Amino acid sequence: MHxxxxxxxxxxxxxxxxxxxxxxxxxxxxxxxxxxxxxxxRAKAVAIAVGAQVAVSDFRELLEHVDAVLVALPHDLHFxxxxxxxxxxxxxxxxxxxxxxxxxxxxxxxxAERCKLTLMTAYPVPFWPIIRKMLEFVENKTYGxxxxxxVWTEQYTIRDPGHWILSAxxxxxxxxxxxxxxxxxxxxxxxGRPVKGVHMGSNKGTPWMEKEGTSNVTIEFENGAMxxxxxxxxxxxxxxxxxxxxxxxxxxxxxxxxxxxxxLHSNLRKERGDLVTRDRTRVLMExxxxxxxxxxETAHFLDCIATGQRPITDGTTSLQGLRAIWRLYEADRANxxxxxRSLGLDEDWKAEAASGRIIK
Ligand SMILES: NC(=O)c1ccc[n+]([C@@H]2O[C@H](COP(=O)([O-])OP(=O)(O)OC[C@H]3O[C@@H](n4cnc5c(N)ncnc54)[C@H](O)[C@@H]3O)[C@@H](O)[C@H]2O)c1
Numbered sequence: 342m343h344x345x346x347x348x349x350x351x352x353x354x355x356x357x358x359x360x361x362x363x364x365x366x367x368x369x370x371x372x373x374x375x376x377x378x379x380x381x382x383r384a385k386a387v388a389i390a391v392g393a394q395v396a397v398s399d400f401r402e403l404l405e406h407v408d409a410v411l412v413a414l415p416h417d418l419h420f421x422x423x424x425x426x427x428x429x430x431x432x433x434x435x436x437x438x439x440x441x442x443x444x445x446x447x448x449x450x451x452x453a454e455r456c457k458l459t460l461m462t463a464y465p466v467p468f469w470p471i472i473r474k475m476l477e478f479v480e481n482k483t484y485g486x487x488x489x490x491x492v493w494t495e496q497y498t499i500r501d502p503g504h505w506i507l508s509a510x511x512x513x514x515x516x517x518x519x520x521x522x523x524x525x526x527x528x529x530x531x532x533g534r535p536v537k538g539v540h541m542g543s544n545k546g547t548p549w550m551e552k553e554g555t556s557n558v559t560i561e562f563e564n565g566a567m568x569x570x571x572x573x574x575x576x577x578x579x580x581x582x583x584x585x586x587x588x589x590x591x592x593x594x595x596x597x598x599x600x601x602x603x604x605l606h607s608n609l610r611k612e613r614g615d616l617v618t619r620d621r622t623r624v625l626m627e628x629x630x631x632x633x634x635x636x637x638e639t640a641h642f643l644d645c646i647a648t649g650q651r652p653i654t655d656g657t658t659s660l661q662g663l664r665a666i667w668r669l670y671e672a673d674r675a676n677x678x679x680x681x682r683s684l685g686l687d688e689d690w691k692a693e694a695a696s697g698r699i700i701k
Pocket of ligand 1: 353354377
């Protein structure tokens with residue numbers, strides 16, 4: 342089979358800084374044949390960086406040169422441009438979140454199914470080697486039963502007035518929808534089926550955002566475990582940065598993206614709960630790949646195209662996570678707890694609605 346010819350649509354922050362390194366790492370399996378951005382200079386700059394022969398400002402001119410596309414566009418364009426690409430017979434690796442509404446997600450999933458094309462959401466986190474190892478430990482109960490997953494993402498994300506991420510309509514919500522979707526997806530992978538949850542958000546500290554720039558979300562799962570994500574785009578300082586703690590009954594797994602090391606904290610003296618001085622810390626794994634590590638997700642996308650297998654982060658899985666977010670937003674507005682059962686995880690995924698699920 343010939344190398345997959347990929348097109349990049351959207352050469353902004355994600356399409357350049359984050360994906361270029363990952364794509365260059367996969368040159369033996371694919372070639373970036375064309376790039377596109379309405380700001381043509383951006384498309385040309387990325388074309389030079391990845392060795393693409395074609396750079397265009399209208400995505401329709403890119404289609405004849407490619408088998409698959411990476412869509413890294415403002416969220417309100419995911420649906421119309423993603424759909425056009427599927428209709429043109431192209432596999433789609435869609436930056437997260439899949440689309441801004443339930444109806445749009447369903448339409449894309451159905452179109453991909455109808456045309457037997459791969460549709461995958463570009464969530465990088467589940468593909469990182471350290472995260473895969475942590476998932477394996479949790480699944481095998483290597484350190485006992487998991488009872489709490491905590492995630493902190495402390496960032497400073499400010500944009501000039503008029504930028505699309507400031508608009509709730511273009512972004513599809515606030516920080517929780519745009520960035521929290523990574524961690525809702527991740528919680529489901531670590532903890533299984535959610536039961537109920539609460540979300541609270543604020544734009545104090547991030548007045549540039551139309552909706553929340555800071556969120557706290559807590560979810561309870563069927564197995565009794567809890568998941569928590571604190572995400573902010575307003576951090577003026579941080580120690581935790583991007584950190585993930587998985588508390589199990591025999592130890593705590595810690596991953597801080599800055600160190601890129603997986604730590605195990607365990608062997609607490611049972612008689613004293615003095616975590617600072619009594620626990621023992623071991624490094625279980627190191628990963629020397631920094632940045633967003635997109636090569637792992639892109640390699641999976643290429644595998645799925647080659648074999649026809651469903652991506653781990655396929656359309657329906659992505660929709661389930663977004664349904665949870667929409668229900669959590671709705672419950673937040675109603676001062677209620679969101680019912681997160683029946684997201685369509687393995688029932689008929691289309692039968693479940695995004696809304697109307699509140700526990701008073
Ligand atoms: N996986 C991650 O960790 C991560 C991180 C950041 C962003 N993202 C995602 O990447 C996507 C893009 O975000 P970004 O931060 O790169 O945004 P950005 O604003 O930096 O880039 C978007 C680019 O799209 C271009 N564009 C706009 N309309 C276009 C059109 N009609 N045709 C072609 N190009 C067009 C813009 O000129 C711009 O260069 C979003 O889905 C975002 O959520 C993912």
